[in-house]
Amino acid sequence: MPRRVLISDALSPAAVAIFKDRGVEVDFQPALGKDKEKLAAIIKDFDGLAIRSATKVTAEILENASRLKVIGRAGIGVDNVDIPAATAKGVIVMNTPFGNSITTAEHAIALMFALARQIPAADASTQAGKWEKNRFMGLEITGKVMGVIGCGNIGAIVASRAIGLHMHVIAYDPFLSPEKARDLDVEKVDLDDLLARADVITLHTPLTPQTKHILSAESLAKTKKGVRIINCARGGLVDEAALRALLDSGHVGGAAFDVFVKEPATENPLFGHPNVVCTPHLGASTNEAQENVALQIAEQMSDYLTRGAISNAVNFPSISAEEAPKLRPFIALADHLGSFGGQTVDSGVKKVTIIYEGAVAQLKTKALTASVVAGLLRPLLADVSVVSAPAVAKERGVVVDEVIRASDGDYESLITLIVETETHERRISGTVFHAGKPRIISVNGIEVDAVVAPVMIYVSNDDKPGFVGRFTSILGAAGLNIATFALGRDREGGSAVALIAVDGAVPDEVLADIRAAPGVREVKALHFTPA
């Protein structure tokens, strides 16, 4: 079935052409994002949803999105998407982290000049025929101190532009390394230092519980008199009412805001002050940036829907188009190992350890681990996907550990799953040969060699004569054909395991008959779905 994508915001039409070129059907409804009811009614028909900031992807919308696999944000901030709800539903959320950074940085610089030279007010006055030459005394930017709060992609570009304007740039960002600060030629400082020294403060962090009101009444009071404040990042980083009070008192010399606590902002505490300049969230609004983000998101979404490649996902590790085919058989193996573990646990899972050895350890093990956990949880919980599995495991208190090792055995690649429950531990290993078929090669330390099949019977028993004859006659009497039979034991007369692929469902009576055979310790019917 062809993949279908809905574009529900005003993306550049360039995106439509990319989707079509890649064989993805596309429905372009640029104003739909504002109509929650209609979006909720039609979302069930789409594999992908491409958005900017107007569409709010809430848990209610996602509830109806039975077919949805990916949400693509043509831009940076994904705060209009309920990420935990999307993750729980197995929907990948991707953004375009760089496509509009330059444009947004340029907007911050434009707002700095608008403030420094009061351009909007001077323009309005001049066009009103007033010629108020003495009213508009400006601030020379050269030699002034710019304080950047959040020196990531955009903050770093703003810093470089400011340095080009002969400003001295100081930055507060706990995640900025001293080496990066040196490369950028910015002085890394703490927040109080920045507040005390900056002539212009510009904010470039995401809105998080830590950054909300990073410029609060208290921190604003520590700023230099006459400071100009620019916010092109997210509403809520600055306490708008506190800032208004300091503008009114004359402590703050000016503020330029592109983003607001409530958007669309039709009223705001900052509105109406003569030293305030506002724009309606225009940071990313240039043709260049909009074309960049639209093309990029359409490429990323098409790559995921048609080839399984994942880039810039905020809730899943990236997988390139080159990696995807190499990873695919191991994803299947990982899922099967997890599924084997999940179908054979009898009590609550406490810890899962996944050991990657050899060539597979060089692949994206995070994606493989997510597949193991999805396979493990699927028999126990409804609706777990590779995207949601790590979050579901965490929520249920299951510890997931990943171990990477060089190969020291017979296999080029080996994945071992150890499942610890309240009562026991199970260890299952598998590999993929050149033919790409996942094989189970040991169970609880006992070597076997079984290609995974849709229906299998797992038996653990005492290694005593007569078991195989009895087992095959039980299956024969039930009319159940054996496709493959793999046996292993730790030593003569010790413990044995068998993994038998059969052509059809295994009735409960058959399992009961096998369980009643002498020396049988454990029997399970296992079902594996192609991953």
Ligand SMILES: NC(=O)c1ccc[n+]([C@@H]2O[C@H](COP(=O)([O-])OP(=O)(O)OC[C@H]3O[C@@H](n4cnc5c(N)ncnc54)[C@H](O)[C@@H]3O)[C@@H](O)[C@H]2O)c1
């Ligand atoms: N106005 C617009 O139209 C527009 C356009 C693009 C991006 N944005 C917004 O700009 C912001 C920055 O985007 P970016 O691409 O540079 O993001 P980024 O992730 O590259 O950079 C954010 C930086 O903030 C830093 N940071 C995080 N928590 C911090 C804290 N508590 N204190 C100080 N620094 C902290 C991070 O270490 C990081 O370096 C985002 O909020 C994004 O949504 C707005």
Ligand SMILES: O=C(O)CC[C@@H](O)C(=O)O
């Ligand atoms: O799409 C837009 O216009 C705004 C984008 C911006 O806020 C972002 O986070 O990328």
